[in-house]
Amino acid sequence: MEATRHNAEAGRVAVVTAGPGQLQIEPEENPVPAAGEIVVEAIATGVCGSDVHLFVGDHPYSNYPLVQGHETVGLVAELGAGVDPALQGARVVVEPTLECGSCPECARGAYNRCERLEVIGVQRTGSLAGRFVTRAGKAHRVPSASDAAGWALVEPVAVACHAVERSGAEPGELVLVLGAGVIGLSVALALSRREPRAVVVAEPSEQRRRRVEELGLGIAVDPDEVDALLAERAPSGADLVFEATGLPEVLGGAHHHVRPGGRIVVLGQGAGDFAMPMIVMTRKELTLVGTRNSAGQFPAAIELLSGSPEFVTSVITHRFHPSEAGQAFAELTTPGTAALKVLLEFA
Numbered sequence: 443m444e445a446t447r448h449n450a451e452a453g454r455v456a457v458v459t460a461g462p463g464q465l466q467i468e469p470e471e472n473p474v475p476a477a478g479e480i481v482v483e484a485i486a487t488g489v490c491g492s493d494v495h496l497f498v499g500d501h502p503y504s505n506y507p508l509v510q511g512h513e514t515v516g517l518v519a520e521l522g523a524g525v526d527p528a529l530q531g532a533r534v535v536v537e538p539t540l541e542c543g544s545c546p547e548c549a550r551g552a553y554n555r556c557e558r559l560e561v562i563g564v565q566r567t568g569s570l571a572g573r574f575v576t577r578a579g580k581a582h583r584v585p586s587a588s589d590a591a592g593w594a595l596v597e598p599v600a601v602a603c604h605a606v607e608r609s610g611a612e613p614g615e616l617v618l619v620l621g622a623g624v625i626g627l628s629v630a631l632a633l634s635r636r637e638p639r640a641v642v643v644a645e646p647s648e649q650r651r652r653r654v655e656e657l658g659l660g661i662a663v664d665p666d667e668v669d670a671l672l673a674e675r676a677p678s679g680a681d682l683v684f685e686a687t688g689l690p691e692v693l694g695g696a697h698h699h700v701r702p703g704g705r706i707v708v709l710g711q712g713a714g715d716f717a718m719p720m721i722v723m724t725r726k727e728l729t730l731v732g733t734r735n736s737a738g739q740f741p742a743a744i745e746l747l748s749g750s751p752e753f754v755t756s757v758i759t760h761r762f763h764p765s766e767a768g769q770a771f772a773e774l775t776t777p778g779t780a781a782l783k784v785l786l787e788f789a
């Protein structure tokens with residue numbers, strides 16, 4: 443699928459979310475890095491589901507003014523004191539999590555759920571500033587590619603790699619993925635390294651189902667057809683289910699599809715409560731696994747995407763200049779939109 447390309451005059455700007463649904467295009471600033479920090483000049487930023495909620499104002503972390511952007515590829519433009527000089531000018535993707543380094547979760551190595559976690563583009567100035575500051579250790583080099591902007595997909599793919607890691611997926615398992623948005627597709631991509639017996643992706647949109655099959659990521663079915671397919675291929679249920687729709691009712695129904703002793707992994711960030719018969723948890727001895735951000739998965743995500751150029755081409759459906767960020771959000775909030783990953787490209 444060919445991405446819709448923006449035609450705005452190139453030029454560096456900063457995009458500020460001033461309030462719910464309100465964007466301001468401002469001149470790019472020139473931040474100064476402290477010791478151990480770098481300034482990154484963004485090449486491109488992906489807009490994700492949480493960005494839409496932050497923009498609209500119904501995200502628990504919405505707090506204005508805010509400079510969004512946490513899925514970032516850019517060039518290292520300036521180095522603070524003590525940073526390896528070899529990093530100057532490098533093309534990098536930026537891990538958006540900024541952990542405290544001293545809480546019990548950080549001590550466990552689970553910095554993705556640090557008790558004082560701040561995320562670039564949420565609590566800290568994100569890459570829609572154009573030039574922004576972060577810790578040097580959060581930058582990961584990426585290989586040269588004809589489409590440098592495509593590396594903005596590393597962050598969501600790292601989220602998927604982290605979820606697959608937490609799922610304990612084993613070779614030969616039948617895995618059900620609920621939802622074929624960017625995260626659902628990225629989970630299916632990350633699962634390919636675990637040699638599952640089959641990956642079934644449940645998705646109501648026909649266009650999205652076609653993409654799953656074109657990319658060879660699994661068997662795509664309408665959610666209404668999941669039971670019939672499992673009856674044929676895994677009568678006791680799937681070994682593993684990933685919830686990637688963010689809809690509480692979809693999570694609440696996931697137990698119907700999982701076998702006794704199976705696992706349900708929750709990626710969707712729905713705001714509402716979900717309900718499931720309590721007795722099912724014990725009768726089936728189910729394991730419910732939450733997953734948040736990613737920890738240590740950027741190198742794996744870079745490698746995975748390096749080997750999957752067709753994934754990048756297919757998943758990025760729209761590209762806008764940051765000065766057109768309003769159009770990007772409008773596209774993503776249009777019911778039934780064909781948009782999947784929308785990129786804001788600075789050049």
Ligand SMILES: [Zn+2]
Nearest residue numbers: 490492513598
């Ligand atoms: Zn995201």
Ligand SMILES: [Zn+2]
Nearest residue numbers: 542545548556
């Ligand atoms: Zn911490």
